[in-house]
Amino acid sequence: MSESVVIVGAGQAAAQTVASLRAEGFAGAITVIGDEPYLPYQRPPLSKAYLAGELALDRLFIKPREFYDDAKCTLILDTTVTRIDRELHRVETHDNRSIAYDALVLATGSRVRHLTTNGEDLPGVRYLRGIADVEAMQSYLKPGVKLVIIGAGYIGLEVAAVAKKRGLTVTVLEMAPRVMARTVSEQLSAFYEAEHRKAGVVIHTGTRVDKIGVVDGTSFVVETSAGRVPADIVIAGVGILPNMELAEAAGLKVANGIVVDEFTRTSDPKIYAVGDCADLPCAHSVTNRARLESVQNAIDQAKHAAAAICGKPKPYTEVPWFWSDQYDLKLQIAGLSGPQDQLVLRGDPAARSFAVFRLRAAAIVAVEAVNAAPEYMMGRRLIAARAKVAPERLADRAVPMKEMGG
Amino acid sequence: MAKIKYIEFSGKEHVVEVKTGMSVMEGAVKNLIPGIDADCGGACACATCHVYVDKAWLEKLEPMQEMEKTMLDFAEGLESNSRLSCQIKVSDALDGLVVRTPKSQH
Ligand SMILES: Cc1cc2nc3c(=O)[nH]c(=O)nc-3n(C[C@H](O)[C@H](O)[C@H](O)COP(=O)(O)OP(=O)(O)OC[C@H]3O[C@@H](n4cnc5c(N)ncnc54)[C@H](O)[C@@H]3O)c2cc1C
Numbered sequence: 001m002s003e004s005v006v007i008v009g010a011g012q013a014a015a016q017t018v019a020s021l022r023a024e025g026f027a028g029a030i031t032v033i034g035d036e037p038y039l040p041y042q043r044p045p046l047s048k049a050y051l052a053g054e055l056a057l058d059r060l061f062i063k064p065r066e067f068y069d070d071a072k073c074t075l076i077l078d079t080t081v082t083r084i085d086r087e088l089h090r091v092e093t094h095d096n097r098s099i100a101y102d103a104l105v106l107a108t109g110s111r112v113r114h115l116t117t118n119g120e121d122l123p124g125v126r127y128l129r130g131i132a133d134v135e136a137m138q139s140y141l142k143p144g145v146k147l148v149i150i151g152a153g154y155i156g157l158e159v160a161a162v163a164k165k166r167g168l169t170v171t172v173l174e175m176a177p178r179v180m181a182r183t184v185s186e187q188l189s190a191f192y193e194a195e196h197r198k199a200g201v202v203i204h205t206g207t208r209v210d211k212i213g214v215v216d217g218t219s220f221v222v223e224t225s226a227g228r229v230p231a232d233i234v235i236a237g238v239g240i241l242p243n244m245e246l247a248e249a250a251g252l253k254v255a256n257g258i259v260v261d262e263f264t265r266t267s268d269p270k271i272y273a274v275g276d277c278a279d280l281p282c283a284h285s286v287t288n289r290a291r292l293e294s295v296q297n298a299i300d301q302a303k304h305a306a307a308a309i310c311g312k313p314k315p316y317t318e319v320p321w322f323w324s325d326q327y328d329l330k331l332q333i334a335g336l337s338g339p340q341d342q343l344v345l346r347g348d349p350a351a352r353s354f355a356v357f358r359l360r361a362a363a364i365v366a367v368e369a370v371n372a373a374p375e376y377m378m379g380r381r382l383i384a385a386r387a388k389v390a391p392e393r394l395a396d397r398a399v400p401m402k403e404m405g406g
Numbered sequence: 407m408a409k410i411k412y413i414e415f416s417g418k419e420h421v422v423e424v425k426t427g428m429s430v431m432e433g434a435v436k437n438l439i440p441g442i443d444a445d446c447g448g449a450c451a452c453a454t455c456h457v458y459v460d461k462a463w464l465e466k467l468e469p470m471q472e473m474e475k476t477m478l479d480f481a482e483g484l485e486s487n488s489r490l491s492c493q494i495k496v497s498d499a500l501d502g503l504v505v506r507t508p509k510s511q512h
Contacts, residue, residue, distance in 0.1 A: 042447040059428070062447075064436050296452075299445050323451040330473060332451055373473055377453070377480030402479075 002102035002309055003028045006091055008081045008246065009107035010034020012042065013275030013298035015062040017105050018073050020306030030073040031099055033091070035080040038131060039065060044295060046134050047158040048325050052165065053141070060131065084250035086268055103270055103309045106258055107302070108243035110276040110293065115150060115209065115236050122212045124220045125234045128155055140233045143167030148222050148231040150209055152179035154324045155237035157192065161326040164199045171202040171229050173222070178205055183337065184368050185356045191349045191370065192326065199327060242277045242291060255279050257291040262315040264305040272308065274301035284320055284365065284383070286338035294322045319383045332376035335366030335383040344391045346375060355379070362388045374401040381405065408501040412439045412457075415509045424496045430505060431455040431492035441507030448492035450474060453481045455491045456511060460504035467494055482510040 005021060007014045010032050018030055034040070041060040049055040068075050080094040090098050112127040127133060140147070145168045149156045152174035163170050172179075178189035179196075196203055204226045212234065213221040222229045242257040253259040253267040257279030264272045264280070275298040282290035300318045307314055324331040329352070337358055347354030355375035358366040363386045367379030378401035382389065389404050410433055412420045424433030434442040434455075446452040450473050459467065464487055470478075474493045478484060491505065 044447060044449065048449075059432065062435075064438070067438055070438060295446060321452075323446065323449055325449065330450070371473070373476035374479065377477060381480075 002026075004101055005030050005103045005105060005309060006099055006101035007032045007105040007107055008034075008091065009109055009243075009275070009277075010036065010038075010040045010075065010077060011107060011109050011275065011298070012040065012062065012295055013107040013109070013302045014105070015040035016299045016302035017107060017274065017306055018068065018071055019063070020303045021309065022071050024306050024310040024312065026306070026310050028102070030071065031076065031101075032068075032073060033076045033079050033081050033093065033099070035078065036130060036132075037078045039063070039068075039075070039077075041131065042295070043129070044323075046131065047128060047155045048162065051128075051134055051137070051141070051159065052162045053138070057131070081246060084246060084271070086250055086271070089270065101270070103272065105302075105305055105309075106247055106266070106271065106273040106277060107275050107298075108246060108277045110240040110242050112236075113239040113241050115238060117211065122209070122234075122236075123214050124212055124231075125150070125236050127236055128159065129240075137233070137235070141166045141168065144169065146219075146230055146232045147171070148173065148220075148229050148234045150222075150234065150236040151238040152176075152203065152205070153182065153237050153239070154180065156235075157196065157326055158324060159235055159237065160196060160201050161199070164196075164201055165327075170200070171231075172196070172204070173207050173209055173224055173226075173229070174203070174205045175208055176205065179203065183333070184331075185337070185343050185358070187343070187345060187349065187356050188331075188368050188370070191354075192329075192331075195327060195329065240276065240293060242279070244277055247271075247273065247277075256289070262317075263308045263313040264301050264316065265308065272305040274298065274305050280316065282320075282336070283317065284336045286336075286340075286360075290320070290336065292320050294320065296321045319380050321380060328371075330371055330373075332369045332373070333367070334376060334380040335364075337366050341365065342391065344394045346395050347372060347397055357394055359391065364389060364394075378402060378404055408496050408498060408503060410496070410500065411502075411504045412437075412441075413504065413506040414439070414441050415507055415512045426497050428496050429492050430457065430494040430496060430500075430503070431490075433496060434491065439507075441511045442491055443511060444492055446492075450477060450490060450493060453477045453490060454511065456481045456483070456508055457489055457491045457505040458485055458508065459487045459489050459494075460506075461487055463500075463503050466499065483508045 083092040115122045208225040211223040220231045247258040258273035321334040341358035344357040353371040355369040364382045369376035422437040443454040
């Protein structure tokens with residue numbers, strides 16, 4: 001058994017790794033090294049309640065400081081790990097500290113993808129990943145401010161919903177022909193587009209951003225294939241990139257993230273990778289591998305890493321799940337979509353409570369539920385069981401979800 | 407501010423003060439009380455903060471919203487006094503509240 005575990009990154013996955021190591025009975029030393037100045041915190045509220053100003057900073061923290069003290073976990077914050085020495089089993093930090101490990105957990109997360117033209121960052125564009133990003137946006141969140149959002153993914157649309165509530169003029173620009181195109185069905189895209197328009201958000205899909213002109217340092221003109229849009233602030237949510245360079249430089253296998261097996265082990269048996277940074281085997285994905293950008297995955301992979309470090313490895317088979325809050329709509333998704341899925345609609349979008357089920361080879365593989373908890377909760381179970389339910393039955397709301405099993 | 411008693415499945419009791427405006431779930435997390443995971447952080451999306459509310463307190467709580475009701479419906483070990491602790495907002499009126507955590511969350 002390992003004597004000392006070092007965790008790189010102090011986010012969602014790191015906090016869970018600490019909790020699960022102690023829950024599994026690990027008695028050795030635990031050190032967490034993170035480059036942000038904060039205790040590990042939850043990111044989901046950053047584009048929801050925290051952005052809306054409805055949540056105080058300390059309510060973002062996953063655990064209070066006493067938790068780490070109690071767990072005898074050394075937290076080294078504001079510190080970047082710059083190198084892994086796999087021969088000596090040590091990590092080095094930017095301020096020349098060197099810390100030894102018996103087991104190393106990489107929980108480095110991801111960073112936002114930047115918008116560039118000819119390799120240069122577009123001027124004036126802000127991104128949303130951490131607390132500091134939200135703080136820098138707060139002063140703009142007031143009535144009349146012109147906000148342009150580039151990218152109609154979850155984060156872009158959540159920001160749009162919050163900004164609209166706070167009285168801003170909001171325009172969303174999306175390159176794809178529909179919103180949230182990467183992750184949800186056309187039915188959901190159409191529904192969400194209509195909801196945002198109803199709230200007063202202007203959405204241009206199929207629209208390319210060419211250039212951003214700086215008017216006077218405090219205002220901008222976004223030049224797009226659909227015309228020019230003036231902006232006081234531009235926020236982009238155009239995807240993330242896994243933080244895998246540290247692993248790559250150490251010679252670990254990387255692909256669409258740090259490559260791990262079903263026990264979260266990298267190509268070095270002493271090193272594990274969990275959360276947004278990991279490229280993992282995933283039977284729910286049509287390609288059998290995935291990189292999952294979600295709280296669920298950060299938590300569940302962390303549990304598996306802790307179990308493996310404690311000599312109790314179990315394969316990761318969890319059904320992926322995710323949520324998004326926009327206006328009074330709760331979107332809950334379980335499973336992963338594929339391009340050939342058969343889609344089954346249950347409920348009526350006009351009633352603002354419905355779900356789209358995805359079937360592959362007749363088995364339920366995913367559910368996208370809008371204000372529809374029974375469909376989501378039962379859907380998770382059906383996906384885990386790879387259950388086959390006749391589409392007509394699934395579509396029939398007269399048959400309660402509880403009766404869909406077996 | 408309210409004093410809340412959390413009783414673990416094992417019977418172990420924790421009495422802590424929780425600030426007004428926080429949820430019963432946050433009170434547990436902040437005070438390191440086991441048995442309330444709250445994976446989603448209080449978004450009513452995961453049903454891992456399920457508690458049993460002492461019967462005497464049940465009708466003193468704000469009634470459940472539809473989302474909580476339906477999420478609970480699929481939680482393990484559902485009882486007539488089940489609630490999701492992330493959806494119970496703490497106020498002075500809840501001083502003395504007693505909740506128990508279910509076996510499945512330990
Ligand atoms: C605005 C926003 C909204 C979201 N909403 C949802 C949602 O509704 N539901 C959901 O399921 N998920 C949501 N997510 C995604 C979810 O927050 C992430 O999947 C989760 O945080 C991943 O956890 P992690 O530990 O892998 O990475 P992180 O939480 O990002 O933590 C990684 C940490 O490691 C640090 N780090 C990286 N490299 C180094 C290094 N070399 N040295 C030291 N430290 C380093 C990083 O700076 C970071 O602090 C959202 C994310 C964002 C940004």
